[in-house]
Amino acid sequence: MECTGCKQGAFYVLSVAGRMDALTSQGFETECLARLDAGDTRIVVDLSALEYISSAGLRSILAAAKKLKAVGGDLAFCGLTGIVAEVFTVSGFAKLLPVYATRVEALARS
Amino acid sequence: MQIYQEKVTRGIAFRLSALVLSVVGLIFVAMSAATYFMAREALLKNAEQNARTQAQALVQRIEARLAPISRVPLGLAYELGDDGLSDEGILRRQRQMLLDNPEIFGTAAAYEPFGRHPQQEFFAPYTFRAPLGITHINLGGPGYRYHAMDWYQIPRELGQTIWSEPYFDEGGGNTLMATCSVPFYQGQGAGHGEGRHVAGVVTADVSLDWLKRLVSSVNVLETGYAWLITRNGTYVTHPEPGVAFNETIFSRAEEAGDLDLRRIGQDMVRGGSKLVETKSLHTGKPGFLVYAPLPSTGWSLGVFSPRDELLADVNRLALVSAGLGGGGFLLLAALTAVIARGITRPLRRLCLAAREVAGGRLDAPLPEVASRDEVFELAEAFAHMQESLKEHIRDLTLATATRERIQSELRIASEIQLGILPKTFPPLPRHAEFDLFASLTPAREVGGDFYDFFPCGPDCFCFLIGDVSGKGVPAAFYMAVSRTLIKAVAESVAGAGQRRGADRHHSPLEAANLGEIQRRIPNPGHILARANNGLAEDNESCMFVTVFCAVLDFASGEVHYASAGHNPPVLLRAGARPEYLPTHGDPVAGAMTGIAFTTDTLTLNPGDALALYTDGVTEAMNPVQELYGEARLLEHLAEHDGLDVRAACQALAADVHAFASGAEQSDDITMLVLRYNGPSTANGPDTANGAATDNSSTDDSTTENRTRPGPDTT
Numbered sequence: 076m077e078c079t080g081c082k083q084g085a086f087y088v089l090s091v092a093g094r095m096d097a098l099t100s101q102g103f104e105t106e107c108l109a110r111l112d113a114g115d116t117r118i119v120v121d122l123s124a125l126e127y128i129s130s131a132g133l134r135s136i137l138a139a140a141k142k143l144k145a146v147g148g149d150l151a152f153c154g155l156t157g158i159v160a161e162v163f164t165v166s167g168f169a170k171l172l173p174v175y176a177t178r179v180e181a182l183a184r185s
Numbered sequence: 186m187q188i189y190q191e192k193v194t195r196g197i198a199f200r201l202s203a204l205v206l207s208v209v210g211l212i213f214v215a216m217s218a219a220t221y222f223m224a225r226e227a228l229l230k231n232a233e234q235n236a237r238t239q240a241q242a243l244v245q246r247i248e249a250r251l252a253p254i255s256r257v258p259l260g261l262a263y264e265l266g267d268d269g270l271s272d273e274g275i276l277r278r279q280r281q282m283l284l285d286n287p288e289i290f291g292t293a294a295a296y297e298p299f300g301r302h303p304q305q306e307f308f309a310p311y312t313f314r315a316p317l318g319i320t321h322i323n324l325g326g327p328g329y330r331y332h333a334m335d336w337y338q339i340p341r342e343l344g345q346t347i348w349s350e351p352y353f354d355e356g357g358g359n360t361l362m363a364t365c366s367v368p369f370y371q372g373q374g375a376g377h378g379e380g381r382h383v384a385g386v387v388t389a390d391v392s393l394d395w396l397k398r399l400v401s402s403v404n405v406l407e408t409g410y411a412w413l414i415t416r417n418g419t420y421v422t423h424p425e426p427g428v429a430f431n432e433t434i435f436s437r438a439e440e441a442g443d444l445d446l447r448r449i450g451q452d453m454v455r456g457g458s459k460l461v462e463t464k465s466l467h468t469g470k471p472g473f474l475v476y477a478p479l480p481s482t483g484w485s486l487g488v489f490s491p492r493d494e495l496l497a498d499v500n501r502l503a504l505v506s507a508g509l510g511g512g513g514f515l516l517l518a519a520l521t522a523v524i525a526r527g528i529t530r531p532l533r534r535l536c537l538a539a540r541e542v543a544g545g546r547l548d549a550p551l552p553e554v555a556s557r558d559e560v561f562e563l564a565e566a567f568a569h570m571q572e573s574l575k576e577h578i579r580d581l582t583l584a585t586a587t588r589e590r591i592q593s594e595l596r597i598a599s600e601i602q603l604g605i606l607p608k609t610f611p612p613l614p615r616h617a618e619f620d621l622f623a624s625l626t627p628a629r630e631v632g633g634d635f636y637d638f639f640p641c642g643p644d645c646f647c648f649l650i651g652d653v654s655g656k657g658v659p660a661a662f663y664m665a666v667s668r669t670l671i672k673a674v675a676e677s678v679a680g681a682g683q684r685r686g687a688d689r690h691h692s693p694l695e696a697a698n699l700g701e702i703q704r705r706i707p708n709p710g711h712i713l714a715r716a717n718n719g720l721a722e723d724n725e726s727c728m729f730v731t732v733f734c735a736v737l738d739f740a741s742g743e744v745h746y747a748s749a750g751h752n753p754p755v756l757l758r759a760g761a762r763p764e765y766l767p768t769h770g771d772p773v774a775g776a777m778t779g780i781a782f783t784t785d786t787l788t789l790n791p792g793d794a795l796a797l798y799t800d801g802v803t804e805a806m807n808p809v810q811e812l813y814g815e816a817r818l819l820e821h822l823a824e825h826d827g828l829d830v831r832a833a834c835q836a837l838a839a840d841v842h843a844f845a846s847g848a849e850q851s852d853d854i855t856m857l858v859l860r861y862n863g864p865s866t867a868n869g870p871d872t873a874n875g876a877a878t879d880n881s882s883t884d885d886s887t888t889e890n891r892t893r894p895g896p897d898t899t
Contacts, residue, residue: 097655130654130655131654131655133654133729133773134654134655134726134727134728134729135727137727137729137776138727141727164770165750165751165752165768165770166731166750166772166773167749167750167770167771167772167773168750168772168773168776169770170770170771170772170780171772171773171776171777171780
């Protein structure tokens, strides 16, 4: 799993590629925490390059989202496809966390 | 314990010794051989020179005595040639000669026939030493016609001094003699002109004992010797007794078949001088023969030096050398062996110790190594390894004990966890309105899947299935908490509903008639909402659980249900294709507080069934990484409809197992099948509406009351 990111306006865009499973999801949480420490509390996660996500991945997403929420930030998602979109839907994470179809939409918020 | 044989037959000691000794041996042999041959060559050259020198010296000595002797008769020959002497004068001169020359035994002056006195054919006065003094006779007479004798004829013909062949003189005590004959001339003309003629021969009989003694006594090394031969090849002296005067060099050569000797003889009588390598007939030894002529007599001297004695020094040198070398070699061999053993002994002991350690005796004592060399380092390294090994095994033993303790704890935990799941089938034997069966096949000792079912009212039944995120012990904890919480919440909701129902209406029967049954049926959405709040509070670990919760109303066949992020169950309508229940996408429970969950309702007809499952079924993977999948599940259920609930679960479990075909089970496989058979009026007398009425008007036995579900039992 690879995380690459850049600041775009008020948000920090994090692109995640590969697989988020028990082995790799810790990296995602660490990355979000690093962004939090750096002051970027409003994060948009682009999952268009993510192939697979397991419950461990969902857990780390939840943990990151809670931490960001605690400091007044938020964690939003965009670019969900395939299995990842299905998992988000079935698990209800699509209702728990803000999910947008495209990055543009996600960044268009205030 | 196996006893190891000494497998080392060609060990270091042997190889080292063999190598060093071979090389040293080679060097030594090469050096010795070179030294020997070079020394020998030098020595032989020297010996040649010495032999020649010795022979020459001997010749000189002999000549020194022989040469003057032949001059004596020559003097008389000149005098007689002048013809100035009378007969008496000749005698006087002869006598004088004898007196002056002790070696001369006798001297004769032999004239030509009728040469001195015209009437006397033989005139040869001979003066000689007799036992009683010097006396004289006249040689010659009819009995001794001296003119024909060799001693007269040969010098006369050849016109020069001739030495005769040696002979033994019987008359003179068997001394070795030789006669030197000198011709004398008379007539006008000093040279070879006319008128000059041989007038006679002067002789001198010379004793040659001294010569014999001289030659015989020559010392040549140890078994070397010298000998003398005459112009005919007759041996004058020879070391072998009986050879002198009996054999010639040619006769000896012929007897022995020795061609070399014949050639040598031929060269010697010719007056040759040479050094040859030959084999001595006398001693049989090979060696050097130096021969040289005696100029005065024309005889030849041979000196033989045996080769082995010549080379005695070299051979001695070689022997000493070999002795020293051999001794040194043995010493070297011994030392090498000692050193090699010094290396291999500690190695061997180390090897034995290593085997002991390998065999389990970790505390085996290691040998002491005295030297401070590589072997010592090896021993040290080995000791270090031994310590590490002991420590490692200690750690390993500890870790294994710990692991086994954890394993046993996990086994107990597994028992506990599986124990808290309800396993009585059918759950409500008296209620034939529905059949239910559930099974859980865990992936590890403990896991996160669970199911639950319990009555939640007089005529309703709650059943649910859940799946905690993650695996193993953490999921098991959360599973226990979730299951307990959900059940508690469900019963609380159910209880509240009952009380509300009871409060508002005096008679539950009335309430039923008023259609307020719904209030008494717990709402799965509420249950999930309250459970979710309970789980989401203090959820540091951010774990969550998916749940599908449903409540069946026996009488109506209504099923109220809600889902928190769980896989949609399969609805199996009798006679129709199986289909998935639609979902609302409500989130998983435990993630965030304050979530609302939607409750849906469907009505089951008798014969319809619901199949609940977790993703352990749909996400079961086979060795080529294919998933069982939702489609296959529907297909399987379609093919296997009509089975009773237990058989259905077993068939599904078997199918998933078969699909996995040996691949490791990565997630718990959980399923629950409920079939609705219809309301109780269609069944036996033991079921009744409004089960809240404890006092049944039927004549059921008292056991009925006890088993009948009611608020008291919840």
